[in-house]
Amino acid sequence: MAEGMRKTAAPLAGRNCDDPKIDYKDTAYLAKFVTNQAQIVSRKRTGFCSQCQRELKQAIKRARHMGLMPFVQ
Amino acid sequence: MGYTYEGMFLLDNQVVRADWNRAKGAIVETLAKHGAKVLTARRWDERKLAYSIKGKNRGTYLLAYFDLGGDGVNEMRRDFDLDENVLRYLMLRVDAVPAGEVEKAAEESAEGFSVPPPPPEEAQSFERLAFGDLADRPIQEPTRHAPEPEEAPADAPAEPAVPETAGVEES
Secondary structure (H helix, E strand, C coil): CCCCCCCCCCCCCCCCCCCCCCCCCCHHHHHHHHHCCCCCCCCHHCCCHHHHHHHHHHHHHHHCCCHHHHHCC | CEEEEEEEEEEEEHHHHHHHHHHHHHHHHHHHHHCEEEEEEEEEEEEEEEECCCEEEEEEEEEEEEEEEECCCHHHHHHHHCCCCCCEEEEEECCCCCCHHHHHHHHHCCCCCCCCCCCCCCCHHHHHHHHHHHHCCCCCCCCCCCCCCHHHHCCCCCCCCHHHHHHHCCC
């Protein structure tokens, strides 16, 4: 690795952008993309494209609204 | 121009325990009142909530799919906002009813199928969790601005006020 390059964290899970939309009801899947304190993890760690990350964000926020996932832990 | 919608409703377990079909019927009725054509409606799950909502720690989710025109959505939302049995709701536009949803809903409405009653609340209300027995105490009116009760008449004879007054007179 060249000097000055940062070592990036490995993506959490591979996801094909053609997969069906991320569902807010699938809390087991969404739980992989939040930290111990229930924060949504960044694109750098999820390895998602921007569209997928936006879907993920929307799904987690919907799950939070319905009491399926915590806002903070 | 109508669309298909997915509606998720979080219902109070007390109402579900009393009569599931009536709780479901109330939601379906509200949807139908505003011109929705209900395609499916079923019990999705009964869960412990991630955080307490209106003092409840558990709730039952109802998942419904319905066709709806653009009119009447705001009135429908207001009805659900006012309904005390609906803790939360979420309505989203979907392309179509997912595969297998109709079968699951039919399974529930089939004869001989009984919805399992929700378990009792592990912990009671949020107030009780936070304040313990203090939650049961009656709320007292604040008395900050109330006049102090005068106790002077009862205490006056016992107090030795004489030396002070005597000192003032001397100077």
